Structure formats: C-alpha cells, structure tokens
Amino acid sequence: MAKKIQSIRGMHDVLPEQTPLWQYLEQTVRDTLARYGYQEIRMPIVEVSELFSRAVGEVTDIVEKEMYAFTDRNGDRLTLRPEGTAGCVRAGIQHGLFFNQQQRLWYTGPMFRHERPQKGRYRQFQQIGVEAFGIASADIDAELITMTANLWQELGLKNVHLELNTLGDNQSRAIYRKALIDYFSQYNEQLDSDAKNRLHSNPLRILDSKNPKMREIVANAPDLYDYIDAESKAHFTELCHRLDTLGIAYSINSRLVRGLDYYSRTVFEWITTDLGAQGTVCAGGRYDGLVEQLGGRATSGIGFAMGVERLVSLLEDQADSVALNRLDAYLIMAGEEAQLAGMQLVEQLRQALPQLRILANCGGGSFKAQIKRADKSGATFALILGSNEVRDKTITIKSLRQKVAQESIAQDKVESFLSSTI
C-alpha cells in the first residue's frame, strides 16, 4: 500500500456523523441574524499580511507568532486570515459601504492560527462574525448582545454567562497604558518573565497574571476606571441600563481585556465552564478607531465572533440534541425486474414529493442484507419491491420503527401514503 497522507495538524475533517449538527447550528444562526436585519458578506480567505498587522496590532500574539503567512509567486506577502473583522472592514472601505451609512453585516468561514491545538482550539477553525458600522450609541451594543442571548435560548444552550467591561476610548486607554508601564517599571526586579515581556508590548495583560507573587503588585496597580473618559463611562452606563431593562444578566469584569489592539470602550465575552480551558464561546467589542486606521473615513464599529467548533461541542454535550437529517424511507429491490421498476418509481416519488427523503438500495445484496441496511439507515419505512410486487403493481410498506403489520398497497397509492406520513 502507498503511504497515507494525513490532514495537517490542528486541521480537522467534519465527518458525516457531525454535519447535521453543524447545519442545524448554522441555520439557526442564519435565521436569527435575518430576523434582526443583518446581511451576509463574503470575503476572501487570503489577504495581504499588512492588513492584519495594522488592524490586529503588531505586537499581539496573533501577528507575532500565529499567522499563516507566505510569499506568493509575485513576491507579495499574504496571510490566511486569523480573524474576520479586518477583512470585513477592508471590504467595506474598498466598496464604499461605510460612507454615511449604517451597516449590519455578518459572515462565516474558516480562520487560521498557528497555535498548539487543544480542546476547543484548532489551527483551522470556523467563526461566525457579526459587525455593525456607523452607529456610535450604546443601543447597538445592547442589540448585539441581546441577539446573542436570544440565540443561546434558540439553541437551548445552558451554562453560558456574559462578562462585560469597558476599556475607555483610545486616548484614555493610551494614558492608562503609560500609567501602568510607569507603575510596573518600579518593580522591575520582581516582575516575572511573562510580565517583563508584556511591560512594553501589552501591559494590560500583566493585570491578568496568575502568578501569586505578581498578584500583590497587581493589587496596587492603577485602576482602569480612574482613567476612563467621561463619555465612555456614560456609554457603558447606558449599555448596562439597557441590558437591565431587557433582562439580560451579566457580570462586570474589570480584568476583561481583549487580545486584539483595535478594541475600545465596550468589550464582552460569553463564557461556559463546560468546555475545559477554552471556555469563550463568543466574544467581541467596539472598535471605533479601526475604520480610520485602515484608511477609511472615521466610522464607529462594533462586532463579535462565535467559535463554531466550541458551540457544536456544547450542543452535542447538552442533552436535547435533535434528531436531524432523518430518512423517511429506504427502497428495497429484489430481482432484476424490480431494480428497473424501482428506479423509475423512486424518481417519480422524488418529483412528486420534494420533501421526501428516500434512499434507494444500490449495489445489490441479498434480501436480508437490504433489510438490514434499511434498518441501519434510520429510515422510518422500508419500501419493498420484489417480483410479486412488480407482477401485481403493488409495493410492500414495512414500518421499521413501530411494531405494526406490514401492508401491501397499489403502486399508484404510494405517493399519497407517503405524503400523509412525512
């Protein structure tokens, strides 16, 4: 045998057993987005590398060590997209979607990050992203969050909770950043290696440190909320008020700092404890400076992304998974005559009943084998066509799921029989 070729590390096939659940999830999300008036946009998977270094931030982990970047035949530096917002903003600017307009957009597709795979984290993974442009007020923040809450309800997801924070506008964030660097620099000797690395790249991350020795230093660090501008505070208060009014529960987590540079003001995460270490199922925030930063006219924006693999994994764990993609009938054909007659009959049925899901036996096999296949297919009924039936122009219908006697009916009655049961 020739050498086997395997899929690339961290990039997995979604097998037929799994796809019904994926389709169910995707369809539910699609429907929900449509009900809120969001429109789909489709972007390329490959973009110039500069787009991500400018949007996501030069010193983020994503850009520094996780990008699938390569040089194409023209010598251009290209990257397999590590996230969707940058490409969406690029497309919006390129096609003039943001000029004095509001846009509510969504997209889905694979993203790529060269990380060490683990539960809920893969090198190629699927995201569903949602972005709203041109609306600066907190009502859109509330709408997006409410929409996700409704989606969890629609999907029957339990054990997800919402965490909220505000980072202030870009200016106050810059001032706070400097204050943090000044503060931590005093303790340079006591900082662990992680903290030293982050000191000038992303000092906000030091606040997150799990090292107990660092905690004492962190405890007395400047407080983010002392640096936040009045407008951002008002924005955040307004958002919380709206969520309260809508009955959406949340907790405020002042340590919640997103890993991408473009966020400002509102950030949020939906988190579950049912998935191991990678518990964030949906996360996002406001990025009011991004459009301008990428060369468009200043436009506010806010968005989030859901991790499809993580949601699928929650759905399969959470008991009430649905019976999906069920077959209505399996056609058994015994003998040469029956095979020819059966193929004609089944095509007639498919034309007459577009909803009908019927699988016709192929590849022969004994009668017994065909019955076994019919059972295994999960079909509700077996339709049996043998020489007797061909001769009498009948078909035998056997229920595979209920203990009722099989019956033989005229072939021209099958259509009405099936249409009344599916």
Place this chain on the structure above:
RNA sequence: GUGGGUGUAGCUCAGCUGGUAGAGCUCCGGAUUGUGAUUCCGGCGGUCGUGGGUUCAAGCCCCAUCAUCCACCCCA
C-alpha cells in the same frame, strides 16, 4: 513555543519477566429460495504511527520523529 498522557484490524481495546499478534463491534456470506436490534457457524481485515538502535529474538527496552489528547501561553 513549553510540559504531561496516548498511538496494536474500519471502530473500541487486550497482549504476562522480550520468544515474530488476539477479542468484541462493524462489513460480507450461511443456518432461514423474500423480512431488520436475538442466537449459532464461516469469511474479509495488520509491514503493531514512522525511522533508527540494543538483542540469537522487539508490539514490549533505548533514541529520534510524526500525529493525537490535555494543560500552560493565548484565544473563537
């Protein structure tokens, strides 16, 4: 990038202090010339992840490598 666990049939796994491989399920056929979750019988199926090394002899010991799982880091 760092650490730990695991790689034996399509799937789930046995395999003793080293003596060149086994079960269950699946699939195909038969017992039952046209009736499926039961029973019985038979059959298909493996360069033991890959490459080296030690040994008279390696699935087992040693080294390397790849994949996978989990965690750290980080993130959806």
